[in-house]
Amino acid sequence: MFIDSLLVALTNPKGWLATLLTYPTFISPHIPYIYQAITLSLVGMIISLMIYAGYMFLAQKARAAFDNESIINRITGVIYATVALCLVMLS
Secondary structure, three states: OHHHHHHHHHOOHHHHHHHHHHHHHHOOOOOOHHHHHHHHHHHHHHHHHHHHHHHHHHHHHHHHHOOOHHHHHHHHHHHHHHHHHHHHHHO
16 A cells, blocks of 8 residues: 555656745755755655644544544534535525
8 A cells, every 4th residue: 555655646746746846946056955955855754744643643532532423423414414405505
């Protein structure tokens, strides 16, 4: 699964385009490029790690909160009813 995800990320043109458009904004011609590229990459990895750690923390809390199956069924029912009501209102 990791290899598949890695291949998708490496062959995704949107990721490459975003990187190519973002890097020149922060690159200074007066400082060696390699140091700046390493710094930007590390900052990006740290930010991503913090965001995904936050998702993991929230998912862990949600799992503990929704451990009861009846609560999940009620929430799902409310979501279905809301979507159905929105569809009725739009048509």
